[in-house]
Amino acid sequence: MIKNNSLKREPLTDTQLLTTITIIIFFTMYFTAMGTLGGGFLRFQQIFDILNDNASLIIVSCGLTIVMIGGGIDISVGAVTSLVVMSCVMYLNSGGNIFVSILLALGIGLAFGLVHGFLISYLEIQPFIVTLAGMFLARGLTTIISIDPQKVQHKGFKTLLDAEIKIPWLGYTANNGNRVDATMELGVVIAIVVLIAVFILLRYLRLGRAFYAIGGNQQSALMLGINVKRTRFISYVISGALSGISGFVFMMHTGAGNATNAAGMEMNAIAASIIGGTLLTGGVGNVAGTFFGVMILTTIKKIVVSSGLNQPWWQNITMGGMLCFFIILQSVVLSRRNGKKKAV
């Protein structure tokens, strides 16, 4: 009865396959850019620049990936990030304490996450509508706090803003012969920590697997003894908290608050998750893919700019095309694969 199939390796799961495709495409794209565009792409700093500019996007994308794996959606993340930036800037400028501002950032994110989670999980309202309302609310509050852009004047924060990690061995020699170190902002470190934490959560923790279970089949998850409501609730709380962290990282990057900060970030985060192999229908996805999803989206922007297409619409058009390409690719790959006869 027991066939010798224990010797055979299991085929890649759908998630692994999609992520692998994403990673391969990212590197192909990047190396092509190195070969054809040269310039900045030949320097490590290029990658660090992309990371520096997009640390907060990586963080919210992690949260969104969790929510999407659980079968939900959170479109408030950009607006909450913006609200956090503005609130923290105003608080710091009124003579606040940096440590308290971190708590403020986390608090705002958590508050949104808790309310969203409660409404969606316990009152069973559609996540799209709940987080759409949250998005409008956060945008509105940001504008109420200040309609004008605000720069951080706080002395202590300036040091945080300027803090960089120098990595000399990845640096390059400039045209004038000076050695320039590669530099990475603190926000990137935070983003990497978040990435690793979410990776561990999704792969090795009971809670993480519960997200997959409820996204795979909610009814089954319930029958398997998973507390579906609580699990879903937690996914939104995590997404909210990560939006808070994202806001603080955003502020550390720009040093200013603006009502239009992080506009469209939620859409980029959704796009990044999808490109990374997370399915909108839930149950499939992982955060490594999401990271490369962000990298693909942001690198393509750089490539477009470097190719001399400076107008912003070119970036949007390419990103749209990219998303389309990935969705089609995924659906073709998955349907070909699942069309095959099922293994016994």
Place this chain on the structure above:
Amino acid sequence: MDNPILLTMRHIEKRFPGVLALNNVDFTLRKGEIHALMGENGAGKSTLIKILTGVYQMDGGEVQIEGKPVVIHSPQDAQNSGISTVYQEITLCPNLTVAENMFIGREDSAWIQRKEYEKKADEILGRLEIPTRGARILGRCSLAIQQMVAIARAVDMNCKVLILDEPTSSLDDKEVNMLFKLMRDLKAQGVGIIFVTHFLEQVYEVSDRITVLRNGELVGEYPASDLPQVELVAKMIGKNLDEFSALKGSGKDVSKNGEVFYEAEELSSSQALPFDFKIHKGEVNGFTGLLGSGRSESVRAIFGADKVNGGTVKVKGEPVKITRPIDAMKHGIGYLAEDRKRDGIIAELSVRENIILALQVMNGFFKPISRSESEAFADEYIKVLQIKTASRETPVGSLSGGNQQKVILARWLLTHPDYLILDEPTRGIDVGTKLEIQKLVLKLAEEGVSVTFISSEVEEMLRTCSRLIVMRDRHIVGELTGEDLNQAQVMKTIAGGEA
């Protein structure tokens, strides 16, 4: 014989809007017994089980385990009280591995030990002789394996009470025997098993005791050895069995001189190997074979439900192209899908909306069916097929399985098809409704409708079909008519070989 009592349910009452689903029902389960819970659709079996597993809350009554009252508010409560359930529909997560499905929801630490789970899962699967492995993604296993994984999970949970709700409906004979062996092993270990099934022979094969419910009320509890099969059926449907036997052999053979309605040569699809097939006007034929023999795939090809790869098709002698379901429908072919949850009903829509669906599609969406017209259609078929529903506007999802099936049947009947394909129309529904559906099939045939009828119960096919097409390993291996239409011959053909 009288083992200590394990589970007592007393005076259980459950109301749904407009329906008293359970009225003062008692149920007793002893240690180390297999107790069959029998009844028609809507008798309250599912409701009783869902109360026991915490899916529904009872409105009155009490539950005791080993003499102590327990309160079950959620599936977790049920698990903690030692009650495990394996449902008819697979209630596992297809996107997780087999091992994860076996251990999720009951891990003892916040960290998961993937390797350890897989090792343990392989061990259990090996012991139960289930041919899969822990590291495999569940969705890549066949339905039968998925079902057995669910049982393996329950077994590993050291449950005191194991509820098997229609566990055999997607298993073939060999797998059923494996399951029965397992059930007997568990029984020997003192587990109390509640066995719900529609297969009467299976009840007698393993059960010690039988409890019968009808219309939400307890009919009685009987030792299996004291209750002949005929009496059991009588108790379940509340009428005697003359109708049951009257059905025998009424499938008329019209293949000799009748007009051919549908004919296919070398028809193949993405799922089905090329095959030839024809059906006459007013003929009832059947496809039979083991699970996975390709019987459903073949009829799906006829209907254009899977991607058709080749072959020529004639309807009433005219060559036609049927590559999509709508093509088939336009030529008067209707198809009642095997998996009604997935391919058939739209649970959120009302009975009325589900009934008019196919007709609406046939008419095209620019010719809407008026409200009063659709209400009239719905009322007519609710009456004709005796669909038990609170009203025509009740969402179909809240109806019992047999009644959902009748709604789909009504949907196709409303389009007045010339050829109706019924793929497992009686699966998971009760004896009474089965009979009604069989009678309906024969009546349709008399009216000149051609019917292809597929059922896993050979006996049922013999009663309705005048020609049986036997499939094995995705090929047609035989065609039985007249004298050859008997159980022994069918089994022989399925099994292959001349002996």
